[in-house]
Amino acid sequence: MTRFYTSEARVGIMADALNAAREAAGRGEVPVGALVFGPEGQVLARASNEVEARHDPSAHAEILAMRAAAQALGSRSLLRCTLVVTLEPCPMCAAAMVHFRLGRVIYGAYDPKGGGVDHGPRIFEQAACLHRPEVIGGVCEQENAALLKKFFTTLRESGAS
């Protein structure tokens, strides 16, 4: 999985996730996109938020991507897999990563209010946490944060929130 170990490679991979996030924004979803790469670096799953479309508050990009990746692998464990996501995962998604035994998570914008990896309950740092993915945060942070900021500004201006 050397492809994740240069900053240039991470930027390229994050661009794919950012495209998935933009597609979500186009559907009126909070723009978060995620990809899961398999042990050989192959794309196992690509997803973006579908909370509105599915009427399901748990349909975050990360959950959908991990579920699809496990199906694609035919395994409940994503131990040798990498998840790339545009925003710091929330506590629900971080805790799901523990259940899926995810190998590595690379994320974009930090989320001081809603994040659960480097903020809030810091799920992987809990004493009882049974599995800790490798974490690389803040990749293309400004670009990822700008997309979210733009989405919420537009939402407020339209009076929808």
Next chain:
Amino acid sequence: MTRFYTSEARVGIMADALNAAREAAGRGEVPVGALVFGPEGQVLARASNEVEARHDPSAHAEILAMRAAAQALGSRSLLRCTLVVTLEPCPMCAAAMVHFRLGRVIYGAYDPKGGGVDHGPRIFEQAACLHRPEVIGGVCEQENAALLKKFFTTLRESGAS
């Protein structure tokens, strides 16, 4: 929702959840069962663990029940609903309860190792937590704990774990 306010009523409701948990054990799943009751006390959803059946580590009884309840209500918010579950919810499920804006959670056995409500990250007590369901824990605790203990003892004796 007065039906949840006597200990006798809670025991009756927990018995239903315990039956769902026993059904899960019969399918080789970790025995956890859950029900969601609507604003008028009607049963909106009944679910048990389907992690093995779906090859999906996020398919916990609580997530499945809340997702089904939201579909049944035609709403993403479970604000006036009550979830009854046989085991203290894990951090993933507790954090999902925040996203679903669940009104109340009543649970059975405490889970000092894997729980996320009264143990571990105590999700609802986090400063950044945007919604806090009412929590009633330890209902029919011994009965619920006994079912789980029996399941794991049998699993160990069969050499499957």
